[in-house]
């Protein structure tokens with residue numbers, strides 16, 4: 001018992017209480033951010049072959065902090081994923097994306113699907129599907145205008161639950177995309193067990209695909225795999241013409257990246273959706 005007591009005492013070291021304070025500080029900051037509209041979404045087009053042919057958009061969160069300025073998602077999403085805060089952020093993103101769809105539709109613009117990034121923790125929660133379906137009804141938006149991007153690692157943690165949730169999402173006509181494909185665990189058996197629609201080749205393979213044969217081979221393998229499983233393939237992080245040309249020659253037709261379009265605020269997307277021709 002004495003030993004135990006000592007361990008307990010050690011728990012409250014200055015270092016630990018610092019971590020605890022930091023954690024509560026972070027939670028408060030996220031709550032403030034949600035309450036006072038510090039978050040916003042930008043949208044990056046996915047194109048079919050050419051810059052002009054916009055097939056869809058990916059919503060990406062931005063945090064405009066009152067004193068720290070613009071904080072990139074990589075600096076707060078992983079920390080939010082360690083707590084329930086990520087569900088609140090993800091729900092905010094879904095709500096905003098669907099509200100945006102409604103606004104563009106009400107403006108008479110051509111509507112394309114919007115993909116949102118969801119954390120795996122939230123994907124398997126009981127509240128996700130009811131939340132989405134309630135929002136789709138409230139805004140009068142078809143499920144086929146929403147797409148969900150999840151990373152590979154997530155899928156393997158609780159595959160049975162993933163299959164269930166994804167089946168429910170499919171019933172709503174929502175498409176499911178595997179993000180950062182090729183960077184996670186290498187078990188491929190889940191690909192055929194899950195009702196997936198899209199594979200996104202990770203930008204780390206795209207980056208050197210025009211310069212290194214190994215990277216080109218990996219892209220080619222992923223493209224063939226997607227094709228044989230009847231999945232749509234998207235290359236992300238495409239920055240140059242040689243990268244796009246190489247990927248085209250390997251059979252990829254859908255692209256996302258700075259070479260085509262940067263992530264943009266909604267007003268700039270609206271201009272593009274007016275200007276582009278329907279394919």
Ligand code: C2E
Nearest residue numbers: 060061073074077093117118119237238239257258259263
């Ligand atoms: P991701 O889902 O893989 O998103 C792609 C990232 O690559 C985005 O960074 C995007 O701005 C960036 N990007 C786009 N084109 C290019 C390119 O040509 N070259 C390069 N080098 N980068 C490009 P961002 O917006 O900083 O997001 C980083 C990550 O944060 C995302 O990676 C995603 O995992 C996460 N994230 C972003 N928004 C959300 C969100 O709303 N919810 C959740 N849960 N995660 C999000």
Ligand code: CA
Nearest residue numbers: 058117149179
């Ligand atoms: Ca993504």
Ligand code: CA
Nearest residue numbers: 179180200236
């Ligand atoms: Ca990605």
Ligand code: CA
Nearest residue numbers: 179180202203
């Ligand atoms: Ca990524």
